[in-house]
Amino acid sequence: MTTQSDVDTRAELRSAVRQCLDRHADVWRFVADGNDQRHRVDEHLYQRLAGEMGLAGLLVPEWLGGSGAGVGELSAACEELGSSLAPVPVFATAGLAVPALLVGSGFGADDVGAELLTSIADGAMVATLAVAESPGHAVGDVASIRATRSGDAWTVRGEKQFVVDGAVADVVLVPAMTDSGTALFAVDRTAVGVQVEPMSGIDLLRGLAKIRLDSAPARLIGADSGAEVALKTALELSVIVLAAEQVGGAQRCLDNAVAYAKQRVQFDRPIGSFQAVKHLLVDLLLEVELARSAMTHAVGIADEYLRDPSTTTAADLAEAAAVARSMCSETFMHVADEALHVHGGIGFTWEHDCHLYYRRAKFCELLFGNPYEYRERLATAAGLPG
Known part of the structure; x- marks a missing residue:
């Protein structure tokens, strides 16, 4: 159960992250350097967030050097990161790698x-999780x-694609088949037999990479079989963290649209005074609030799972993650699209940041499967016919 103390702590964390981003984040500089994905990451800003503020270690237990906090705290921080589009690998490290490692x-x-986990908590390591295969394979195959x-x-051999921040990660976590089953391995990006090739993507502020492994040395994490269950649960935690980013991005798009509607004058009136625009913005507000509600519920379920990882809490987690994923993906995409229209012609220019949010919304929508796939999971879990 979330207490008032938890709410206050998250509000303070959110405020601290927002102040840091307002002072130090400069996304356009990294859009300009977008041809080289290694330059898409603001290393100095990441050190402030991960090293000094401890965002990378929020989920890491205290006895391993982390904060021992929950998904609620990480999601509060990721809302602000999603709002600013800051080019830092916090999601890859804290939202993907840490749940898989835990x-x-x-x-x-x-x-x-x-x-x-100790190295990540120190802010000394950037990590990511490689789960996606070619477009013809399902995530986690x-x-x-x-x-x-x-x-x-x-040693591991094979290829992974669409690895988030794979070109800058120090360590890549790779699920692989052993003689006994599925296991999780850690591979150093600079090791012999590892070839990293940046991939072009719609998001100009979050890199993707293709990673080829040719008998690359790897370290086994946990047992040499049975990792598919852990991977599924870890991904459900990850999509909840991603949902927080999506809510943050959607809220920023809405705020920008409202601000522009107040200042843009047409026919001697601010366009925000026209009924059609007012109704649109109110509808978008309702969508954002509903998405935030789904995300907040999922965050609470995720924290319950981390406190008591059982079969029951894992089932609740799967359901809550699917709901949050589908709702937040569609909301961010719709709000980003409508914000472009509210801004009119300026929203479609390179100089305005509307298109950056639209790109991020589409990227997030497709990253781990589209909203329809998650609805199918819900239907299957509910026993509904296909």
Whole structure:
């Protein structure tokens, strides 16, 4: 249950992150350097957020150097990051890699997982999770990644695509098939046999990469089988964190549209005084609030799971994540699209940031499967006919 103390703590964290971003974030400088994905990351800003403010270690247990906080705190920070489009790998590290390490390592019981979580909490390491295959494969399909054991050493071979911030991550977490089943491995990006190729994407402020593994040395995290269950749960935690980013982005689009509607004059009146525009903005406000409600509910369920990882809480997590994912994806996409129309011609120019939010909305919508796929999961779980 969320207490008033939790609410106050998250509000303070949100305010601190917002102040840091207002002072130090400069997204347009990184859009200009967008041809090289290594230059899409503001390393100095990431150190402020991850190292000094501890955002990367929010979910990491205190005994491993983290804050021991919950998804609520991380989501509060990610709302602000989504609002600003700050080019930092916080989502890749804290939203993707950390949940996979927590669940995959038995919440730090595994030595390799504990070591990686400690380095992430210090702000010294950028990590990400590689789950997507080629467009013809489902997310989480590990058929093309094979792990081979020789004594105590492991190597992995195969290819992953659409790896978030894969070109700048120090460590990439890779699910792979062993002789016993599915396992999770940590691969150093600069290791022998690792080839990283940046991929072009619609989002100009978040990099993607294709990673080829040719007998690359890897470290096993947890057991050498059964990781598919942990991976599924970790991804559900990740999409909830991503939903917070989407709510933050949608809120910023709405705020920008309202502000512009007040200042843009047509026929000697602000366009915001016209009934059609007012009704549109109110409808968008309702959508954002409904999405925020779904996200907030999912955050509470996620924190319950982290406090008590059981079969019951895992089932609740899957349902809440699917609802939040579908609602927040569609809301961000719709609000970003309508904000473009409210801004009129200026919204479609390179000089305005409307298109950056539209690009981020489309990127987020497609990253781990579209909203319709998550509705199908809900229908299947409810026993509805296909």
